[in-house]
Amino acid sequence: xxxxxxxxxxxxxxxxxxxxLGKSFGGRTAVHDVSFSVARGEVFGFLxxxxxxxxxxxxxxxxxITPTSGSATVAGIPLTPxxxxxxxxxxxxxxxxxxxxxxxxxxxxxxxxxxxxxxSKRSARIEEALDAVNLGDRAEDPCGSLSKGLRQRVALGxxxxxxxxxxxxxxxxxGLDPVAAHDVHGLIDSLRQRGVTVFLTTHRLxxxxxxxxxxxIMNTGxxxxxxxxxxxxxxxxxxxxxxxxxxxxxxxxVFTGLPAVEGWQHDTRVTDGTTGYVLAVSDxxxxxxxxxxxxxxxxxxxxxxxxxRHSLEDVYLELVEDQEGGSR
Ligand SMILES: Nc1ncnc2c1ncn2[C@@H]1O[C@H](COP(=O)(O)OP(=O)(O)O)[C@@H](O)[C@H]1O
Ligand SMILES: [Mg+2]
Numbered sequence: 454x455x456x457x458x459x460x461x462x463x464x465x466x467x468x469x470x471x472x473x474l475g476k477s478f479g480g481r482t483a484v485h486d487v488s489f490s491v492a493r494g495e496v497f498g499f500l501x502x503x504x505x506x507x508x509x510x511x512x513x514x515x516x517x518i519t520p521t522s523g524s525a526t527v528a529g530i531p532l533t534p535x536x537x538x539x540x541x542x543x544x545x546x547x548x549x550x551x552x553x554x555x556x557x558x559x560x561x562x563x564x565x566x567x568x569x570x571x572x573s574k575r576s577a578r579i580e581e582a583l584d585a586v587n588l589g590d591r592a593e594d595p596c597g598s599l600s601k602g603l604r605q606r607v608a609l610g611x612x613x614x615x616x617x618x619x620x621x622x623x624x625x626x627x628g629l630d631p632v633a634a635h636d637v638h639g640l641i642d643s644l645r646q647r648g649v650t651v652f653l654t655t656h657r658l659x660x661x662x663x664x665x666x667x668x669x670i671m672n673t674g675x676x677x678x679x680x681x682x683x684x685x686x687x688x689x690x691x692x693x694x695x696x697x698x699x700x701x702x703x704x705x706x707v708f709t710g711l712p713a714v715e716g717w718q719h720d721t722r723v724t725d726g727t728t729g730y731v732l733a734v735s736d737x738x739x740x741x742x743x744x745x746x747x748x749x750x751x752x753x754x755x756x757x758x759x760x761x762r763h764s765l766e767d768v769y770l771e772l773v774e775d776q777e778g779g780s781r
Pocket of ligand 2: 507508509549623624
């Protein structure tokens with residue numbers, strides 16, 4: 454890699470680049486041949502079940518452990534032993550366990566870590582961090598007296614102290630109740646507003662779907678990567694669901710031959726006296742009007758027509774449960 458020149462400017466559109474990264478602990482492979490890149494300003498979801506290698510990847514990219522194979526660029530800087538200090542100045546990691554001193558107040562904790570990081574203008578940085586996580590009014594409370602959700606906010610404030618370009622948030626809502634998790638989601642949105650690149654590991658699908666521009670699904674190896682809507686589409690056949698008031702006399706005649714329709718079958722889930730059909734289609738936007746015209750021409754009463762929506766959960770379960778099939 455071209456260590457001297459390669460992409461140190463903030464205009465570099467790539468925040469994190471990972472190429473064939475691997476990590477084994479003894480004989481056990483935690484991360485296998487993983488490649489992806491994260492754009493600057495992106496909220497990138499790293500989704501996978503327990504033991505998928507998410508934390509291991511974060512620890513590699515955060516310069517805490519060295520990879521067994523492959524290479525990476527973090528905040529535009531090649532990940533090499535001599536660049537570790539510079540990388541650490543530009544990133545921060547919010548680990549799974551917040552690691553705060555419970556007997557120290559919120560402010561004292563931030564002061565401690567600001568000193569540890571050797572930051573200048575410490576009091577201004579601390580005020581900004583408190584402000585960013587809305588903890589100004591709890592600054593003098595001992596961390597031990599705060600709820601888990603508030604402690605997580607302190608941990609996020611701690612991770613903001615060095616004004617990082619790239620933030621790694623390792624399961625930031627793990628163990629939080631829905632209200633506290635929602636609160637953390639709001640803070641992640643505000644990081645996006647500030648232009649911070651966020652690398653978010655999670656095993657919560659709804660979280661990844663709600664917050665992330667793109668999602669990588671991990672299970673030791675990278676299973677797939679894309680925008681949430683792309684993941685649904687690339688993994689599932691697209692289909693239209695149609696109900697009519699009465700069975701068509703000859704459904705084959707109606708549906709076969711429509712350009713965007715690849716096949717059809719009865720929808721046996723429809724049991725309310727109406728008739729359901731499922732059409733396999735190449736392009737729902739093209740197929741839906743065609744199908745409606747053909748149905749009307751055949752004298753059918755169309756009650757409903759809609760594209761079948763698969764949840765990201767379907768995608769996720771398919772990928773993490775079906776390892777053997779895994780060419781994706
Ligand atoms: N320091 C370590 N020594 C040995 N095995 C480890 C170590 N860290 C992680 N592992 C193993 O690597 C795998 C991936 O772990 P991890 O990256 O923590 O997964 P995740 O964060 O996705 O739950 C697991 O099988 C775990 O037991
Ligand atoms: Mg983990």
